[in-house]
Amino acid sequence: MTITLLWLQLAGAALFILFASNYLAKSADVIAIKTGLGRSFAGVVLLATATSLPELGTGVSSIVVFDAPDLAAGDAFGSNIFNLMIIGLLDLYWRNGPILNRVSTTSVAVGALGILIISIAVIGLFVHDATTAMNNLPISPFSIVIFLVFLASMYVIYVLGRRQDSPEDESELPLYEGVSLRRSILIYALAALVVVGAAFWLAQIGDGLTHAMGWDASFVGTQFLAFSTSLPELAASFAAIRINAPELAITGVLGSNLFNMGFILLMDDIALVG
Template identity: 40%
Template structure:
């Protein structure tokens, strides 16, 4: 059994490795997208959102396949959805020219709407699974193939919308990385991926140790700490996009990551052999799902209403609501799970 200090040090190491490796993953993923002709297209943007969600995927696989901590797996997925939406608040605060909602394309409402649908469907099935009688195919919950289907429909719909209504998100990408070849980028991408995978595989074990030593429930640790650690790449990439003025890429990465995170929930369910995953986890995760839905709803309102005013010259009222909902979710999860 690790000591408490040792457990927190290991968590910090995992955080640093995932953060640094995640940034490199995103960078070289962008290079690969460019060199293969995908840079600046819908496929490139989806690739970025998928790449930054790699830590959640690996952590979930480790949690259900090796560490036997289903609450950490589910908490990581839904906690990441909530934290990703909090990133919009960071963007609004850092973008001093005007409110970020006035610059972002209203086309993001489509992916946000699918996010509400997927997250809501996951939360709905969490409540249905409370009595442990969730219908299943062998050990896989009946909700899993439906999540996969909804995700596929969402990707197809967003692709068709982008093709018909929006121009390429990034122009002139072919000249951004003249000093790197596709082979070099691929090798460095693989090295960064290995670092992220190693740290993410170990993270559930560290989270379980912290939960035990701190006498916290695994759902709280997964929702708050593990989710924060695995969301560091999204934060870094989104801020990086903001620095070059790519507001739509920043918002798209956040909302796209949330869609992929719910798909990860389905993947975790397939790999969790004792039975339907949601039948073996705490109902407190439904609180996080509802929080993510409300936060996405606030984001949709902000994108449509496009408020220009800032509260005390800091962030818009929509961002203030997002931050308040994040704090409320954290507080309720702590009370509910402990």
């Protein structure tokens, strides 16, 4: 396969992700309001989970299909870097004052918990690099700890989000009259499926670029795959801004970092064992 064709495929997969992510943001906002979950919690659970599916699909398929764990890890950590850049881009696009002034304590908690989980993951990398004592274990203890912290973080975010909900805030939210909750859930599910399919395609493209360009797998994962798999966060966040939902946008981006470390690294570890 020629290098030109690989780059065209990369662009095609990215376009699929961008297209589907626009529907993710709108449907997630409808679900958040009509179910009473709130935008903060919905941003983490619905938007962040769905937009992180490319990292999950790319990570697992990179290990299972292509035996490239460096590609999986590089994509997860690299996506976190691109996600943080998205917040800066959102601030430039918002132009109604600093966008971080519009977020609640829940968003701050999501960011802090993300820093905690990333710190644990980095410590795990250093420990595994410095010693071989845990090499014979089926799954890294750090992955288990990270996953448990991730679950605890979801509970904390839910509790904080519920406490901050107020009638005044709810009265300012769009009611989405005439928009069916069932239809929104269906659109959300279909858009997520498109994102997952494009993610597996990205894994194949990344492996092809690794061999065709002669680059190290971790470099490709960090630079190209990380950027492409962060496109859902980029598209969904800007879509959330367009419907005047900055809280949904910020928690979606920060929640994606939380999901990347808390869930995807564990799944990658399990896939590596398999």
